[in-house]
Amino acid sequence: MATPVKVYGPPMSTAVSRVLACLLEKDVPFQLINISMAKGEHKKPDFLKLQPFGQVPAFQDESTTLFESRAICRYITEKHQNQGNKGLYGTDLLAKASIDQWLEAEGQSFNPPSSTLVFQLAFAPRMKIKQDEGLIKQNEAKLAKVLDVYEKRLGESRYLAGDEFSLADLSHLPNTQYLVNGTDRGETITSRKNVGRWWSEISTRESWKKVVEMQNPAPPRSA
Known part of the structure; x- marks a missing residue:
């Protein structure tokens, strides 16, 4: 092995x-x-x-x-292209380019405002750090503009890079999980028809459910 x-x-x-x-x-x-x-x-x-x-x-x-x-x-x-989900990073040049394009969108456009919101809304309170309301509003507006683009795209295809789940979708899972389930701003995602449908599909994949279990281990059972 x-x-x-x-x-x-x-x-x-x-x-x-x-x-x-x-x-x-x-x-x-x-x-x-x-x-x-x-x-x-x-x-x-x-x-x-x-x-x-x-x-x-x-x-x-x-x-x-x-x-x-x-x-x-x-x-x-x-x-490991020949095992597990074989289409995760595309199987031809065009598919890979489309996935890379949306991976870049995630890294450059989605991640900055969503990371700021996750920190301000989910982590700052736990760490006893004062929330910055101005920063929250500013990044909510930035994220809304990104999600408007996603809403249009996801009305045209099932997933961001096409009709198959790919790294482009997977890369959005961590921040979106916190936004939807760890803050009171989940409707930013769920209120949009196409984005909400997409989130419902990608967040219920077995792989991601296992990650969430690793983040929230079940308490030990008493004898």
Whole structure:
């Protein structure tokens, strides 16, 4: 048996959960090594050898180490293209270009406002950090403009890059999960007919349900 790949980071991290969903879609065995951000383990010298920017995830495949979740996902899908979900990163040049196009849209247009909202609305209260109402309003407006584009696109095709679920859709799962289920702004997604339908489909995939279970482990049963 091949050595399982290693993913370093907490499953609560949006970037870590993106990689976990990809591994599950591709049926690639993995070992999750939790890194405590609260204890500063992501800034320790041993971890910085794997991820020089001191962020999560770091990824190890035998002697290969990678960072940046979207690059890791591309690597996983290319290396294991003949197993699991074979169309996750397209099967021809045009399909790959379409997926890359929407992956870029996610990284450049969707991620900045949605990440800010997730931090301000879901994480700041837990961390006892004062919320910035101005920043929240500003990013709500930015995200709404992005979702208007998505609404039109998803009226034309079932998924962002075409009629098959792909990395482009998968990459949106982590932030959208927090927005819909961890804040009071879920209607930003669910109130849009096509975006809401799309979210309902992608968020109920078995791979993502497993990631959510890893983020919210069931409490131990009493004897």
